[in-house]
Structures are given as C-alpha cells and as structure tokens.
Amino acid sequence: MSENKRIILDPFGATVIEDYERLFTEFGIQPLKPLLSEIPNPFMAMRRGVIFGHRDLERVINAMKSGKEFAVMSGIKPTGEFHLGTLVTVREIIYFQQQGAVAFYCIADIEAYEDNGIPFEESEKIAINNVADLLALGFDLKRGYIYRQSKEERVKDLAILFSRGVTLATIKAIYGERHMGLYLSALIQAGDILMPQLEDFGGPKPTVVPVGIDQDPHIRFTRDLADRFYNKFKFIPPSSTYHRLIKALDGSYKMSKRDPMSYFTLDEDPELIKKKIFNAFTGGRPTAEEQRKLGGNPEICPIFDLYLFHFFEDDKDVIELYNDCRCGNILCGEDKARLAKIVADFVKEHQRRKRQYMDKAIETLKTK
C-alpha cells in the first residue's frame, strides 16, 4: 500500500507532548523522550510516545543496567473483563518483568468494593478471569506476586501505619470530599505500591509503577508517604511511568459499559470484535475521493491508536501507516479490514492460551 510520498510527521508523541505540557511544567512529571536512549531495550509503547512521561525512572533504568534488584508494581480494579485500556499497563508490567524486575500485581478488590460497591465474593470471580488474562499475556509467576488487597495483611497494615501521617486536609485536597471508604482505599493503594520494599520481599528497592496520567495523584500521595515513613522502612520513593489513554472506538476517551460498541474486551467473540472495528469512528474523510485528495487524520483515529498501541509489532509499519493515511494512500475500509483480521487472530489465540491458564489463576488466588 505504501508509496513513495515523503514522511510528513513523526507520529510518535509530538501531539501528546503538546497536550500534556502542563504536566511537565506544573506537576514535575518528566518527559520520557530524553531518557529513551538510556533504556537498553525500550518497550514499544515507550518508543512510540504512548508512554510519554515519568518520575525518577533513571533509578529504575540504572538498576536494570547494573543488574540490581528492582520491582514493577501495578494492578487492576476487578470490575470487569480485560479491555484495551488494561492491556497497556499489563504489557508494560510484563516488559519490565522481562527486563529483570520482580513484578507485583494487585487485584484491588477493596477499591472495587469501596468505589463500586462490588462485594468480595463477586470480585473474586472477576479477579480469577483477570489473572488468567494476565498469565496468558506472559506474566511470569516465578518472578511475580499476584494478590488481592482483601487477603494481603501487609497492605492493610501499611495503610494503618500510613493513616497517622495523613491529615484530612491532605486527603481532601487529593480526592475531594468522599466517604471514608475511598480515603481508606487510597491508603491501601499506597500500601500496595510500597509493599515490594518491605523486608518480606527483600527490602527497599527501586520500584516502577506504570499508570495512566489520571493516576498521578496516587503516585504523589505515595511518594510523600515514602518520605514520611523513611525512618522506619528506608523506602525509596516509587518511580512511575505515564501513558496516554487509548481512544475508545467512537473516538472519545470513554470506554463505557453503557456503550458496548465503544470498546471490546479480550473475552469477546472475535466476530463481534470485527464488527465493532468495522463500525468504529475514524479520522477519514466523508468520501473516498476526498480521502485520496486530502488524506486522513490519524491523530483523532481510534483505528490508528489500535495499531500504534498494540497491533503493529514493528515501528516502521506504524510510521508507514501514518504517512499513508496522511497522504490519502489508504482508505479507512481497507485499513479496518486489515486491523480486524489482526485483532481477531490475536484474540482467538489469546482465548486459546487463556483457557489453559484458568486453573492456574484459581490456584494463584486461592490463598491470596
């Protein structure tokens, strides 16, 4: 499809940096780009500007390079099936694990209860399904620890310790005027992030927490607690990476259960997923003629996002697609057809692998 028109723009990150400029200037988040050459084997989402910012990632890169112990920590609120948003974080965790990190994966069932009212009996079933996804995607249990907050006394006990260091004014400034359960789950989340540094897990170590940019308040809150409780635990303030949100299929950033056409999960029928992709909003023009003449707009296109975030392995393919789209060399129909096939194949294979991991998932969560 690609032709010999010249590359117009670097698709990796220019617009993102622009959108998020305030984060760098006002909140002390650092841009990732200048660090990229320091990372031995940078992750796809890092190379492509999907992960665009960080705090103190140098510390983690140094550990990576020198073979010192480090950890990656993240998790999921067990409220539903893995979808394309979840996938960004999970792949980053697995990436860091493959680079040598011990990986901690938290099933935030206390948060699911406090925030969404999901009883523990229900979130347990959801969690088993989530863990099977995680294992099928390549999470290595031999260098990883998966647990539920409700069963992990260490995070509850850290929350209890931390609570003495948190004034009402502080927590209100971060989370607003909420019920006590929300505040408590924020404290427990701080416990999740710092647990990898407890003696039980080998003591203080650089830890990276991959999050969406909307999660930064948790990171700042936890870094502050790491400082306050330094004397007792010698915590190293956790590092973080920030990724862009992936667009929903309607072009917004709202993957909503109320609008099931706006996203798909890894559990869905591949044929239905194909249909959703064919129905998706794009950055294309009203007519094929205009598209050929004026080119499309990949910046606003969820189909392009899917290639960029997940479904083109090779950066060159993304750049080529970007330019083909911009130059009108490709129409949305053929672009969607190609993606639909790639995604359906991926999901089919994932579901096959996942079935093999269900028992392991149940076993993993049995006691934790």
Place this chain on the structure above:
Amino acid sequence: MSENKRIILDPFGATVIEDYERLFTEFGIQPLKPLLSEIPNPFMAMRRGVIFGHRDLERVINAMKSGKEFAVMSGIKPTGEFHLGTLVTVREIIYFQQQGAVAFYCIADIEAYEDNGIPFEESEKIAINNVADLLALGFDLKRGYIYRQSKEERVKDLAILFSRGVTLATIKAIYGERHMGLYLSALIQAGDILMPQLEDFGGPKPTVVPVGIDQDPHIRFTRDLADRFYNKFKFIPPSSTYHRLIKALDGSYKMSKRDPMSYFTLDEDPELIKKKIFNAFTGGRPTAEEQRKLGGNPEICPIFDLYLFHFFEDDKDVIELYNDCRCGNILCGEDKARLAKIVADFVKEHQRRKRQYMDKAIETLKTK
C-alpha cells in the same frame, strides 16, 4: 466509728443523675436505676449509681435471665499500667462474664499508635502487663477472648467494610477534624464492638459494652453501623452501660501522667500508694473542730470515691461512711488511714497473683 445520727442522703447516684440529666433527655441514654430491680444479681457499681445509664440493656438482662447467649465487650488502649479508672470497666466485664457472658477484651494497639504514636513493639510490652492484670483480677480465658487489634484481621476487615458506609460529614461531626489515623481507629473500634456477633463467634447476640460516658459517641457510631450493615450480618445493635469517672487524688477528674500524685497504678509500691492516699485532697474541713461541727463533703472527695467505686465490698459500709462523714463523725485522717491499709493489702495481693499470670499473659498475646 459510726454513731446514731440519721441517714441524710442516699449516696448512690442522686448527684450523678443530676449532673448527667442532659444525657438522658438529649442523647437517648436511659437511667439505669429503674432497671436495677430487673437485674438478677446487680454489680456493685450498678447498685451504687457508679454505673448510672445504659442503652438497650434490657436485651442483655433478658439473655442473662433466660440463659441465652450474650457477650460483653470492652478493652484498653495500651498506653500504660492499669489504674483506678481502668479498674471500673474491667470489674464490670468480669461481672458480666460471671453472669454468663462470653467476654471479649480488646487491646486497642492500633488506637494507641494512631492517637498516641506508640509503636506496636512498645504497646505489645504494655499489653502483656495489662493482660496479666486482667487475669489476676479474675478474667476467665475459658469464656473469654483477648486480642490485639493489630493482629485481629476480623476487626480490620470489618473496618474496611464499614468505611463505605461512613461519610466524611458523619465522622467529622463525631470526631472533629482529625488525621486519617483517628478516623480509621474509630472504624476499627466499631469492628471490635461488632466482632462478637460474627459467625466465627456464633453469630448475632446481645452484646453489652461498658464504657465511660465520654465514649458514647463511639457507641452511637457503632449502633448506626450495625443498622447499616444489618442485611449482611444481622447485627443486633450493641447495648452499653455508662459509668461515672472516678475522681483523681487531687479531686479533679484528670489522672495525668504529668502529675503522678494524682493517681496510682496497680503496679506501684504499696508504700508509695499509701503515701499518695495520705496526700490526697478530701472533702474535709480546714480544722478537726469544723469537721466535727459541720461535717465533710463526700461528693467532692476522692477518698470517698475510692471506697464507693472499689474498696468497700458491702453497700452498708459505704452508706455508713457517707453519713459519718456528712455528720462529722469521722475525720479525714482516720478515713485515709483505713483506706490506705485496705488499698495496700489489695495491691499487694493483686501483685502476688499477677506474677503468677505473667507467662499466661505472654502466651495469650503470642498469636493475637
């Protein structure tokens, strides 16, 4: 000492009821007196108006009378040695246990940390000493459960569940603007009070919580949570009894560590305790002559409180002393000398018994 002057006043409760009238009218606390004849074998402090009020105690009395299961629950914040204030509650717990209750005694080490900054390692030592006191005073481990909050997952898990039912406005109204640790320990305390009703302990049952009147906000908070979580647990709202505070030796209500002459603990040298008693404030007159003529004032006298609360077994002795004092038949010196001997004998015997319980106390707290 007593002579044939007539009884002027009932020393049991008249003034108390007057002081606390607002509690009855404004907060829905019920006076205990009308219930007294219903209680098969009323406790000394009940008969004497030291315990002056209650909520829903009928429910507990009915269980007592019909031989149905019921519980008594209270505890201590492990910040120091048992003193005379602690003794009121402990004796009431043991009383209810002897009347057939299963007794729950909580070492509130999370509260000691959150409120007083006492680390768990330190409060553990204090708790062992407290538990030895409790056992020496007659707490029966065969029908009792002693635990530390920090080791009892059930109370932490109840706190986590309850937190979703508590708005910031509610908790601020009760506890004021405090740090998160204080709020969390309030939730944990609600867990303590309702834990006896979990399936692990035989399910819902009437539970009485003996507290000082200053603790009523905790009771109201917990009763509200019992209602909110009725569907899940079938909680019976906890009953409570309220006791007067015992006066400090300086006549105030402040037993303060900064003023060690204002109180004594059960660990102190009996000779030192005697000295403190001789130095105590009394309700006596400036001269013996005036005292004989005008009589003393037992209402403001910490020496009288000690007899009333603890050191006269027989009600008649208290009434007699009250009248002898009022009528000027007894002077403070001889009254103190008698008390000093009774207290010193009691403390000596208690310390002897306590030494025999130290190992049991260590063992009791080993895992909980």
